[in-house]
Amino acid sequence: MTDKRKIDGFVFDLDGTVYLGEKALPGAVEAIAELRRRNKKTLFVSNKPLEPGSKYAAKLTKIGIPTPTEDVITSALVLGYHLAKNEPHLRLYVVGEESLRQELRGHGLNVMDEVEGQDDKNVIDTAGIDAVVIAFDRTLDYRKINTAYQALMRGARFFATNADKVCPMPGGAIPDAGATITSLEYITGRKVELLAGKPSGLMMRVAMQRMGLPPERCMMIGDRLETDIRMGQEAGFATAAALTGVSTRQDIARMTNPPDFTIETLADLLSLTE
Numbered sequence: 001m002t003d004k005r006k007i008d009g010f011v012f013d014l015d016g017t018v019y020l021g022e023k024a025l026p027g028a029v030e031a032i033a034e035l036r037r038r039n040k041k042t043l044f045v046s047n048k049p050l051e052p053g054s055k056y057a058a059k060l061t062k063i064g065i066p067t068p069t070e071d072v073i074t075s076a077l078v079l080g081y082h083l084a085k086n087e088p089h090l091r092l093y094v095v096g097e098e099s100l101r102q103e104l105r106g107h108g109l110n111v112m113d114e115v116e117g118q119d120d121k122n123v124i125d126t127a128g129i130d131a132v133v134i135a136f137d138r139t140l141d142y143r144k145i146n147t148a149y150q151a152l153m154r155g156a157r158f159f160a161t162n163a164d165k166v167c168p169m170p171g172g173a174i175p176d177a178g179a180t181i182t183s184l185e186y187i188t189g190r191k192v193e194l195l196a197g198k199p200s201g202l203m204m205r206v207a208m209q210r211m212g213l214p215p216e217r218c219m220m221i222g223d224r225l226e227t228d229i230r231m232g233q234e235a236g237f238a239t240a241a242a243l244t245g246v247s248t249r250q251d252i253a254r255m256t257n258p259p260d261f262t263i264e265t266l267a268d269l270l271s272l273t274e
């Protein structure tokens, strides 16, 4: 059990932890305000590469949690940040939506346009593509899959923003990046080599850098055990599973490596820290 006095940075999952749909979850607004009043740092993470961090910051602000864009970390931002720092020369082919292309270009990265003038029903010449980036893409089509496949078969690097199988939606769920990654892995016999979003440690590293804190002074709070909690544990953070989303006490009881804390609502955080 982590010494409660040591936690100075709180990293929150969004959906199912801070809000659900357009509404703040019970206790979230008050708890985050009180943590900030105690001079704790608060950050928010999302695996969705569909919208810029500014959109999430605006949404949080609208529901009563005033948040600057810098305090939101998306999988798109993490990928852009990591590649700009470590592989800035790579020419990227992006299977993703426009917001992701803009995010990556905003980090100074070289994002290629669609290969034009070639029949997407044939083998596409992908000369010039150094790396393929797979993301949640609701505009996915055969040309993109074919281009990514050809580039990967020619040895292009294989990156992804996030690996969620599906994205929960009102009335069910829709296919997410995990579906595209798995199909490309299947047909190429290759494995994605870099995952930016949860449960990757990269996201936690960016969070620690933003807060300027070592892992033992940070806590990850989320509703998904296999992503939020696992990611926090692997990064050496304290972890709190919130029962406001997809997980139940029974799910937590079955874990071999359970979170440090289980909380009914974010208000419970206040008694865990000074």
Ligand SMILES: [Mg+2]
Pocket (backbone or CB within 6 Å): 013, 014, 015, 016, 017, 222, 223, 224, 245
């Ligand atoms: Mg969640």
